[in-house]
Every structure is written in C-alpha cells, then in structure tokens.
Amino acid sequence: MQFPLARYRRLLATYLKPQRGRVLGLGCLVFLGIGLQLLNPQIMRRFLDSALAAQPLEQLTKLALLFMGIAFGQQLLALGAVYLSEQIGWTATNALRADLTAHCLHLDSSFHNHKTPGELIERIDGDVTTLANFFTQFIIQLLGNGLLLLGIIVALALEDWRVAVGLIVCVAAAISLLQKMQRVGVPLWGESRQASAELFGFLEERLAATEDIRSSGARNYVMQQLYRQMLVLYRKTRKAELATAWLYNAGQSMFIIASGLGLGIGIYLYQQQQTTIGGVYIITAYIGLLTTPLEQILRQIQEFQKASAGILRIDELRQQRPAIVDGTGPTIPQQALDLRFEQVSFGYNTDTPVLRALSFELPAHQILGVLGRTGSGKTSLIRLLLRLYDPHQGTIRLGGIDIRNTSLADLRRSIGFVSQDVQLFHASVRDNLSFFDHRIADQQLLAALETLGLTNWLNSLEHGLDTLIKPNGLSAGQAQLLAFARILLKDPRLIILDEASSRLDPASEAIVERALDRLLAGRTAIIIAHRLATLQRADAILVLDAGTIREFGPRQALLQNPQSQYSQLLQHGITEVFA
Numbered sequence: 155m156q157f158p159l160a161r162y163r164r165l166l167a168t169y170l171k172p173q174r175g176r177v178l179g180l181g182c183l184v185f186l187g188i189g190l191q192l193l194n195p196q197i198m199r200r201f202l203d204s205a206l207a208a209q210p211l212e213q214l215t216k217l218a219l220l221f222m223g224i225a226f227g228q229q230l231l232a233l234g235a236v237y238l239s240e241q242i243g244w245t246a247t248n249a250l251r252a253d254l255t256a257h258c259l260h261l262d263s264s265f266h267n268h269k270t271p272g273e274l275i276e277r278i279d280g281d282v283t284t285l286a287n288f289f290t291q292f293i294i295q296l297l298g299n300g301l302l303l304l305g306i307i308v309a310l311a312l313e314d315w316r317v318a319v320g321l322i323v324c325v326a327a328a329i330s331l332l333q334k335m336q337r338v339g340v341p342l343w344g345e346s347r348q349a350s351a352e353l354f355g356f357l358e359e360r361l362a363a364t365e366d367i368r369s370s371g372a373r374n375y376v377m378q379q380l381y382r383q384m385l386v387l388y389r390k391t392r393k394a395e396l397a398t399a400w401l402y403n404a405g406q407s408m409f410i411i412a413s414g415l416g417l418g419i420g421i422y423l424y425q426q427q428q429t430t431i432g433g434v435y436i437i438t439a440y441i442g443l444l445t446t447p448l449e450q451i452l453r454q455i456q457e458f459q460k461a462s463a464g465i466l467r468i469d470e471l472r473q474q475r476p477a478i479v480d481g482t483g484p485t486i487p488q489q490a491l492d493l494r495f496e497q498v499s500f501g502y503n504t505d506t507p508v509l510r511a512l513s514f515e516l517p518a519h520q521i522l523g524v525l526g527r528t529g530s531g532k533t534s535l536i537r538l539l540l541r542l543y544d545p546h547q548g549t550i551r552l553g554g555i556d557i558r559n560t561s562l563a564d565l566r567r568s569i570g571f572v573s574q575d576v577q578l579f580h581a582s583v584r585d586n587l588s589f590f591d592h593r594i595a596d597q598q599l600l601a602a603l604e605t606l607g608l609t610n611w612l613n614s615l616e617h618g619l620d621t622l623i624k625p626n627g628l629s630a631g632q633a634q635l636l637a638f639a640r641i642l643l644k645d646p647r648l649i650i651l652d653e654a655s656s657r658l659d660p661a662s663e664a665i666v667e668r669a670l671d672r673l674l675a676g677r678t679a680i681i682i683a684h685r686l687a688t689l690q691r692a693d694a695i696l697v698l699d700a701g702t703i704r705e706f707g708p709r710q711a712l713l714q715n716p717q718s719q720y721s722q723l724l725q726h727g728i729t730e731v732f733a
C-alpha cells in the first residue's frame with residue numbers, strides 16, 4: 155500500500171503551522187540534547203586519559219563536574235521537550251478532533267445511516283490519539299536521531315575508519331529491514347483500528363438500548379456478541395503487534411551485531427597499541443550510545459505504523475463530501491410560508507421508491523395533518539423538506555423558492571422541527587431550551603414558557619431553569635413541551651411536528667394542546683398526527699399510502715364526505731383504520 159507523502163505534509167502543515175514557535179522550541183531542545191549526548195563521551199575520554207596520565211586532581215575534578223553538569227543539563231532539556239511536545243500534541247489533536255466533529259455534523263444522513271456513533275467516536279478520538287506522537291515527535295526525533303547516528307559514525311571514524319565502516323554496514327542493513335517491515339505493518343494496524351471502531355460502535359449501540367435488552371432478556375446474547383467482537387479486535391491487534399515486534403527485534407539484532415563488532419575492533423586496536431584506554435572507552439561508549447538513536451528511530455517507525463493507519467482512516471473520513479450542498483439562490487422570506495410539493499419522488503436506494511410523484515400545496519398560515527400507516531413515507535416526506543435528503547425527482551418550494559436553491563442554514567432557520575423522539579441533553583432546563591447559547595437571556599426563556607402556558611410546569615420543577623435533566627428523565631409529553639419552547643425561541647416560519655405516539659394522560663394532553671395552540675398561531679405547520687384531537691386543528695388532511703397520496707383536501711370537505719378516510723378515522727379511530 156502506498157502512502158503519499160503529500161498526505162502527511164498536509165496534515166502536519168495544517169495543525170503545526172499555528173504552533174510553529176513551539177515546534178521550533180521543541181526542535182531546539184531535542185537537537186541541543188542530542189549535541190550534549192555526543193559531547194559527554196569525549197569528556198569522559200579526556201577524564202580517563204588524564205587520570206591514566208596522572209594529571210592534577212583539580213583538572214580531573216573540573217572534567218568530572220563538567221560531565222555531571224552536561225548529564226544534568228540533558229535531563230532538563232528532556233523535561234522541557236516532554237512539556238512542549240505534550241502541549242503541541244494536545245493542541246494539534248484537539249484541533250483535529252474539533253475539525254472532524256464539525257465535518258461529521260456536516261455530512262448527510264445517508265453517511266450517518268452507515269456509521270454507528272460509536273464507530274465515529276473511535277475515529278474522532280481513537281484514530282486521532284494515535285497521531286499525537288506523529289505531530290510532536292516523528293520528524294524531530296527522526297531527524298535528530300538520524301543526526302546523532304551520523305555524529306556517532308563521524309566520531310568513530312575519527313577514532314578508526316574500520317569501526318565506522320562496520321557500523322555503516324549494520325545501520326544500512328537495519329534501514330532496509332525497517333522499510334520492508336513498514337510495508338507489512340501499516341495495513342495490519344489499519345485492520346486493528348477498524349476492529350476497535352466496530353467494537354466501540356457495538357458498545358455504544360447496545361448501551362443506548364439497555365432498557366430494551368434487559369426487558370427482552372437479550373443480555374446473554376449481547377454478551378456473546380461482545381466476546382466475539384473483542385476476540386476479533388484481540389486477534390487483529392495481536393497480529394499487528396507481532397509484526398511490529400518483529401521489526402523492533404530485527405533492529406535490535408543489528409545493534410547487538412554492531413556492539414560486538416565495535417568491541418572486537420576496540421580490543422584489537424588496543425592490543426596493537428593503536429589506541430589508548432580512553433580510545434577503547436570512546437568506541438564502546440559511542441556504540442552504547444547507538445542504542446538511543448536506534449531505539450528512538452525504531453520506536454518512531456513503530457508508532458508511525460499505527461499513525462499511518464490512523465491518518466489513512468482520518469483522511470478517508472475527511473474526503474467524504476456531503477451530497478446535499480448549499481444553494482446560492484435567494485433566501486427564504488421571513489413571513490408565514492406556503493409549501494408546494496411538485497411531483498416529488500424519492501427512495502433511500504434507487505430501486506425501492508418510498509415516495510412516488512407527490513404533489514400538494516399548503517397555503518401560508520394553514521395546518522396540514524399528515525396521516526398514514528407505518529412505513530407509508532410520512533417521516534421521509536419531512537426529511538426531504540428539511541433537506542436531510544434530496545428528492546430524486548420533482549421540486550419542493552417553500553415561500554415560492556425551490557429549497558435546493560437556498561442555503562441549508564437559511565432553510566433550517568426557517569423550519570422548526572419537533573421530532574417524536576425529542577433529543578434531550580444531560581444538562582439544565584436552561585441549556586436544553588437554549589441549546590447552550592448563553593446569549594439567550596433567562597427572560598426570553600421564561601417568556602417562551604409563559605407564552606406556551608408552561609410557567610406552572612416550570613414552577614413544578616425543583617430548581618426551575620437550573621433543574622438538571624437526566625437522560626430519560628422526562629416523559630414523552632414533557633419532552634415535547636420542552637421542544638415546543640425551543641421552537642418558539644427559534645421563531646421559525648414553518649413548523650413540523652411529528653407528534654409523540656405514546657398516549658398522554660388527560661392533564662398532560664390538555665397542557666400540550668394549549669401549548670400547541672400558541673406555538674402554531676400565525677405559522678404554517680405540518681403535523682404527523684397520532685391523536686384525533688390534533689387533527690381537529692388541521693385545515694387540510696393528507697393521507698399517505700405506500701408513498702402515494704391516498705387522500706388530500708380541506709378537512710371540512712373530507713369531514714362531510716362519509717366515504718373519505720378522514721371520516722372513517724373519526725368513526726373508528728386512528729389505530730383501527732391504520733392497524
């Protein structure tokens with residue numbers, strides 16, 4: 155598999171450029187540390203040779219102190235380097251996490267249908283975490299340690315060329331081995347990362363369904379599946395780790411060979427009286443010093459294998475482009491909007507149509523009640539209106555404007571959508587109402603609740619706006635009330651309400667009804683109705699059947715026609731007719 159360098163360069167440039175000062179500082183610390191590493195054996199050599207030549211104690215003490223000072227300085231530099239690299243790594247990876255999250259939020263529903271949230275979390279966090287080392291260490295360490303290696307070879311060549319040649323042969327053999335292993339390692343780490351993402355996806359999905367799993371007695375089945383997923387991850391990671399360990403050991407073997415060679419040559423030179431004890435020391439010290447750059451280079455390449463797999467997966471995600479893009483046409487007028495569906499056809503895949511040539515018109519200020527059996531296409535119709543998908547054929551016009559021609563932000567600002575399954579956050583009522591927008595004053599929130607007649611409801615909460623909403627902490631009716639208030643704060647021109655199908659108790663139903671009256675006043679609305687009471691406020695009724703319009707017309711007219719579906723509903727009830 156080929157990994158174009160441009161990919162790495164782009165990533166490094168994007169996330170390191172804003173921190174070039176820190177990167178420069180880190181580079182200086184690393185290079186200075188390497189310089190000191192090369193310097194210290196020379197001081198020890200002088201110390202040894204001076205001691206053997208019975209030089210004065212004062213000079214030996216100075217050399218010993220210098221040696222210690224440099225060793226101490228090395229530690230300080232290493233500490234500074236760790237501090238800076240952590241800062242660079244966290245800043246860069248956090249920026250990348252934020253970019254990926256924003257990117258995922260931007261992608262179409264069709265993308266999210268194929269990826270579980272857990273899998274995306276593993277990409278946004280897990281894969282990015284493997285890049286921290288790449289951002290902070292890879293190039294600096296590779297360059298620095300490459301230089302250190304060169305420095306050691308030069309220093310040894312100055313002692314004796316034969317030692318240097320032996321070393322060069324070993325290093326060249328190690329590098330060619332590393333290249334071969336690199337090709338094997340990266341795809342294996344890619345598979346391991348994918349297995350990890352799938353495990354996360356599995357966990358997220360099952361944990362979100364805890365109630366259903368427990369109530370249906372599926373716990374053992376879920377656990378079995380979990381063991382299976384963990385086994386896959388274990389096997390893939392073990393394979394990748396083994397490949398990497400091979401790489402590491404191959405490098406280490408080269409080091410052992412180099413050490414033996416150097417030591418042999420050193421002893422030979424000493425026996426031939428071609429060098430001093432200090433000279434033998436320096437050969438062994440420099441060869442010993444080789445461990446550091448070789449280990450570092452090996453470690454970097456090991457980490458790079460994991461990072462490469464991560465980069466590949468991150469790039470794949472970044473290259474996903476939303477098919478649904480902003481239009482460049484006019485903005486939607488800030489007034490009650492009329493809505494037209496003109497021969498709209500749609501399917502989630504091309505061979506199974508879900509909506510077929512739908513045409514209807516809803517004048518401004520009117521309320522449309524949408525009915526139909528489960529699977530008849532009601533939700534799909536709403537998704538098209540919100541441009542979560544685009545129709546395959548036909549046009550949807552809002553306020554006379556083709557919704558594909560306006561910007562997505564403008565469209566979604568103009569529409570308020572209350573889904574059946576209102577998404578609540580584990581946060582205060584205030585944050586849940588304002589979507590964490592702290593520019594919205596409490597007065598505005600209170601006024602919205604007041605308008606909807608929800609002040610009593612708010613007062614019944616223990617800490618008012620500060621009451622913490624726990625996951626699953628509100629009933630379906632309460633959640634809808636909260637969603638109504640969100641919509642009122644947004645003040646859209648068209649409201650879409652997918653009514654909660656769960657039955658409400660009479661007291662809650664009365665509150666919801668009252669709130670709904672106030673929410674819908676002066677706006678155009680579409681309601682997917684599950685209660686007859688809701689339908690009674692509709693001006694027009696649309697009955698969907700297998701993606702086609704079975705019935706559409708003014709409610710009053712349908713009411714007076716005993717053959718109409720709507721009259722049947724009133725006689726027999728929604729559940730009976732659409733059972």
Ligand SMILES: Nc1ncnc2c1ncn2[C@@H]1O[C@H](COP(=O)(O)OP(=O)(O)OP(=O)(O)O)[C@@H](O)[C@H]1O
Pocket residue numbers: 267502503508526527528529530531532533534535
């Ligand atoms: N994301 C999706 N991917 C593929 N097919 C889908 C998707 N969502 C819905 N469908 C299919 O499209 C058809 C219409 O579904 P839709 O959810 O629009 O019906 P509905 O009338 O809203 O049903 P319900 O009342 O149960 O919510 C169904 O056959 C459904 O299986």
